[in-house]
Amino acid sequence: MEFRPLGRSGLQVSEIAYGNWLTHGSQIDVDTARACVAAALGEGITTFDTADVYAGTRAEAVLGEALTGVRRESLVLCTKVYFPTGPGPNDQGLSRKHIVESLHASLRRLNTDYVDVYYAHRFDHATPLVETLRAFDDLVRQGKVLYLGVSEWTAEQIVTARRLAEDLGLTAFVANQPQYNMLWRVIEDEVVPACEKAGMSQVVFSPLAQGVLSGKYRSDGPPPQGSRALDANGADWVGPYLRPEVLERVAALRPLAAEAGLTTAQLAVAWTLNNPNVAAAVIGASRPEQIRENVAAVGVRLDPALLRRIDETLGDVIERDPGRTESAA
Template sequence: MKFRRLGRSGLSVSEISYGNWLTHGSQVEEEQAHACVRAALDAGITTFDTADVYANTAAESVLGRALKGERRESLEIFTKVFWPTGPKGPNDQGLSRKHILESANASLKRLGTDYVDLYQAHRFDRTVPLEETMLAFADLVRQGKALYIGVSEWTGEQITRGAALARELNVPFVSNQPQYSMLWRVIEPQVIPASEREGLSQLVFSPVAQGVLSGKYLPGQPVPEGSRATDASGKNMISRWMRDDVLERVQQLKPLAEEAGLTMAQLAVAWVLQNPNVASAIIGASRPEQVTENVQAGGHVLEQDLMDKIDAVLADVITTDPRLTQTP
């Protein structure tokens, strides 16, 4: 396993990290979830990402139990706040000071730890003054409950504003967590340049485009039973790619993966890691063998000729519009 620095900070993260969105506490039984975490640890992954909203707080609890007994100092544990949790009352969501501080304390209890290495704003909240949000995060850092702060799916302009306040408050603002893959490149025009200026790295999710880039979905064929495309919590996101024109192009990547000595899923993960602003690619899994396969994408340098061939194959099915950054 290789490691990369997160933004301009001194924090190193494993370039493949493990995330439990859509799996722990919902799709897979706890024993299977623990097996996936064990596989991640065995593969050298030290960075684990979750959020309070995943399975309405259950995912944090499962991850906390799965990591119990591991040396805390050898792990980087990340979580997030924004989306509604609990009974979903008026203060059970957003980035108000009340919700941030209460959510952080609840997340720490579920994770079974005194602090998280990175606490992230899961989205931008236009209904709350940004000064209030950043001050609440700064207070968590000063209390030792969060070592670093980050965001998820913020636009370039929002990152710039947040970074200015972080400098005023002297808190380490180090990362953005966006969706990023060969097919979904909306962060390239604005988010990455802003992040590079402000000293943030990307922690990217869905590098395999919800499984589409694994090649398992075939044009003109029924989707495999039990796949992400049939799951209520995942099929809305994957639907944008479940078109024959996209699936046909994806199948054309197979010889390129073979040329690189990788599976198609490994090629997809390796591709996002070629971007120097990406610190880690977050992989999820419902089976331990998926972790074992995808982690092998780490450490691969893809030649520019291969990168150009990938662009030529996907061409007009690539999405790059920065206006599609997933802000509420």
């Protein structure tokens, strides 16, 4: 495993982070979840990513149980707050009340006294930004949170938050968690430059485009059994990629990956890590062997000529429009 600094901070994160969105508490049983976490630890992964909303809070609990007995100081535990976790009007958003209550609930589920990185899972237009920043800062000063991040914020929102934090002497964000992969590049033109100026790294989710860049989906056949395309929670995310023109272009990546001595999945993960503003790629897994395959992308540096050929192969199926957004992850 190799490590990178998280933004303009001293925190080192593993280049591959293990995430449990759509898996723990949902797609896979507890025993399989434990096996996947054990495989991640065995491969040197130290960064684990979850959120209070995943699987209706069950994902945090499963991860906390799976990490029982592991030296806490060896881990970088990350979770998030924003989406509804209950029926009440204050059970969502980035108000001081919800942030504080949500963190305490996350700490109980994760069986820990603190989280290393706490993300604002989306921007909250209904709460004054200063209230959100002060609540986060208080949690940092209390030692319950060590570092702060955001997920799927726009460049303008990131810049505004950074300036406000500096003006008020509050803890600044050091991470952004967006979707980013060969097919989905909407952060490149605006978000990445804004984050570089703000001292923030990307910790990207969906480096395999919901599994599409693994090559397991074919344009001439049905989705494989057990895939996200057949899962009620994952189908909305993977569906937009399952167009024949996309799947045919992805299939054409196989010989390029083979030339580099990689699988298509390894090529996709290595591609995200070739962006210098990316600190880590978050991978999910329904089987331990998927983790072992993806970790092989660590340390791989892709030749500029190969990067150009990837762009030429994918062509106009690459999404670059920063106005496009995705719903939740």
